[in-house]
Amino acid sequence: MNGDSLVRPEWSRVRLAYFLSAPASFLILLIYVLPILAVFMISFTDYSLVYDGFSFVGLDNYKQMFTDRHFLTALQNTLIYAAIFIPGAFVLPLVLAIAIQRRRRFRSILEVLYFMPVTSTLTAMTLVWRALLDSNQGAINNLLVGLGFGKVNWLGDGDVVLISIAMVSVWGVIGFNMVLFLAGLTAIPKNLYEAASIDGADHPLDRFFQVTWPLLAPTALFVSVNTLVTAFKLFDTVAVLTRGGPDRASEVYLYLAYLEGFENFNMAYACALSLVFLTVLFLVAWLQTRLGDRRRTHA
Amino acid sequence: MAGLELRNIRKSFGSTDVLKGLSLEIADGEFLSLVGESGCGKSTLLRIISGLEAPDSGEVLIAGEVVNTASPKDRNISMVFQDYALYPHMSVAQNIAMPLIMARLPLHARLPLVNLVSPRARSIKPVIASEVEAVARQLRIEHLLNRRPAELSGGQRQRVALGRALVRHPKLFLMDEPLSNLDAKLRVEVRKEITELHQSTGYTFVYVTHDQTEAMTMSHRVALLQKGELLQLATPSTLYADPNSVSVARFIGSPEINILPVSVGAEDLRVGTVVHPGLAFNLSSCVQIGLRPEAARLVGSQDVSTDFKLAYNRHLSEDLGHEVLLHGTLAGVQDTPFRLRVSQAIGQRAVLDTQEELFVGFDCSDLLYFDAQGERLRDARFSMAMREAAQ
Structure with missing residues (x-):
């Protein structure tokens, strides 16, 4: 046996x-690439779930969005929801992470408690929230009445419903974002805080703005983009809590796509909606990597 | 007035007593080193002086004022950390400016965004910038002001850390092993620079190190700590020549001092195979002696000029050019290593090169006497000197 035979040609x-690599490539093709291509193709047709056959209609489905009243409502609802959800889902976990990080006792218990919603099935938890938020027998309204406030029609009032949904979503995401922030906080060297306190930055605000916040920036960027995507992906909470009601007041983007595809059988239009959604998410992800790269080269 | 005074400082972490009632006083403008092996409490002591840590009991006085309850920033001290602790997200200029910004701008003017519009911040910033520049010039880092710490070498980061400490003109300048992350050559260079810095500024320096060479070369006085206690506080030469205990004698000096077991009779002293008679003073509690490697010398086989002469069993020689360091044992004390520095200068080298059999000679006056606890028996040597003077 000579040495050459040991080296494969x-x-x-x-x-x-x-x-x-073939099995993995095949699965990726089958599960991701082909469906996306199919959605892309269908979005240029008038395909519907209930009729056989279809014809190409060009950009009609995309043009329809600009005139579709429901599309504009859904877009508006999604943006309002995001405006409530994102700050809550960002600031609350950050504050909690900072508060918890300094504790020695109960730290792990608190971490587990806040993380629990993340591990549970959101749909099941949402059912519990529906009971809690019930306008007549709900525990929250009972509490409010007990405290001397009036009842709030959490899920039935068009002006309140998006706030209620955002509240439930924030509750679900606090633990996850908090763990991310905790990881970021742990990575900040302790002696920077000591240097800061010797330099005179021992006020909590100074500690935060001079040391914590700048060093937490990569984590914060990741959390904010992640939260942004989560905000636009809102679906199951709406499906379980309100089904888009009252009177489309909580009909958000993905729920509209679902309605169009599986309730109104406008599969082609739903595909076009999904593609627009995908494009927006892609842009956000691309922006995140670009920002992340820039940060890394600057560091 | 004392630059810094510590009164009976105690500190424990859990059940570990890190500092066991430590007191010392440092004169204004003095350069004092805290030396000791890792875990001796020197860094904890520095952190207590800085205010990062509070003592369990005892008092810290800076410039005559008790500062126990004062926060680090109110003590007007500067500290250089072992790994520099520069703010990675700030430029060199911003790093150095930090203490000034904290001292001169009110809280609201330091907040992000507000600081861009605050008239106070805008009027003070040029002043701060010029002071930062002056310090940077002094440390020869003015060309680095716009860089980030990550873009600097170890030595440059060290200078930035010094700059950040200097810029506020502190009452007390604390350093925690600032040279330990530098390579050997740079260390010697920066050591010299820190000494010069101390001379030019006249600040009170407290310098923590485990490296006796740093402590000996840089300081006015050295405080040697062991297991939370102050073993001895003295000038480098006193620590070397007149140590209080075996521990001090062992820690100071490189190569390490030779410690030999001895037995003491009524009026004689036995080292190895040799008994030296006629000691007219009480050494009854002496069980070990210390002898610096350069205090003994090689003698000829017929030489009788020294009090002790013992055959030397050489194991290893290290030729350093200007001197040869011998490792071996003395006749009669085979278990204890005996190091000997043979200097080129005084012709000892010739003995080493020509003689097959080596003899080591030393006098009673070269010896340091210690009791079983390792405490120095001072009056022994004192008596010895008296006796010699009387003869």
Whole structure:
């Protein structure tokens, strides 16, 4: 046996590489790429779930969005929801993480408690929230009455419903974002705070703005983009809590796509909506990597 | 007036007593080193002086004022950390400016965004910038002011840390092993610079190190700590020549001092195979002696000029050019290593090169006497000197 036979010929190694990566590539193709392509194709047709056959209609589905009243309502609802959800889902976990990080006792218990909603099934938890938020027998309204306030029609009032949904979503995401912030906080060297306190920055605001916040920036960027995407992906809470009601007041973007596709059977229009959504998410993700890269080269 | 005074400082972490009632006083403008092995409490002591840590009991006085309850910023001190602790997100200029901004701008003017529009901030910033520049010039880092710490070498970061400490003109300048992250050559260079800095500024320096060379070369006085207690506080030469205990003698000096077991009779002293008679003073509690490697010398086989002469069993020699360091044992004390520095200068080298069999000679007056606890028996040596003077 000579040394040459130990080295596989080049073509053989290449073939092996393709062979080994084939199953994963096939699955990615089957699960991600083909459906996206299918959605892309369908969005240029008048395909519907209830009729056989279809014809190409060009950009009609996309043009329809600009005239669709429901589309504009859904877009507006999504933006309002995001405006309530994102600050809550960002600031609350940050404050909690900072508060918890300094504790020695109960720290792990608190971490587990706040993280629990993340591990539970959101749909099941949402059912519990529906009971809690019930306008007549709900525990929250009972509490409010007990405290001397009036009842709030949490899910039935068009002006309140988006706030209620945002509240439930924030509750669900606090633990996750808090753990991310905790990881970021732990990575900040302790002696920077000591240097800061010797330099005179021992006021909590100074500590935060001079040390914590700048060093937490990469984490904060990740959390904010992640939260932004989560905000636009809102679906299941709406589906379980309100079904878009009252009177479309909580009909958000993905719920509209669902309605169009599976309730109104306008599959082609739903595909167009999904593609627009996908494009926006792609842009956000791209922006995040760009920002992340810039930060890394600057550091 | 004392620059810094510590009165009976105690500190424990859990059940570990880190500092066991430590007192010392540092004169204004003095350069004092706190030396000791890791875990001796020197860094904890520095943190207590700085206010980062509070003592369990005892008092810290800076410039005559008790500052126990004062926060670090109110003590008007500066500290250089072992790994510099520069703010990674700030430029060199911003790093150095930090203490001034904190001292001169009110809280609201330091907040982000507000600081851009605050008239106070805008009027003070140029003043701060010029002071930062002056300090940077002094440390020869003015060309680095716009860089981030990540873009600097270890030595440059060290200078930035010094700059940040200097800029506020502190009453007390604290350093926690500032040279330990530098390579050997740079360390010697920065050591010299810190000494010069001390001379030019005249600030009171407290310098923590585990490296005796740093402590000996830089300081006016050295405080040697062991297990939370102050073993000795003295000038470097006193620590070397006149140590209080075996621990001090062992810690100071490189190569390490030779410690040999001895037995003491009524009026004689036995080292290895040799008994030296006629000691007219009480050494009854002496069980070990210390002898610096350069205090003994090689003698000829017929030489009888020294009080002690013992055959030397050489194991290893290290030729350093200007001197040869011998490792071996003395006749009769085979278990204890005996190091000997043979200097080129005084012709000892010739003995080493020509003689096959080596003899080491030393006098009673070269010896440091210690009791079983390692405490120095001072009056022994004193008596010895008296006796010699009387003869």
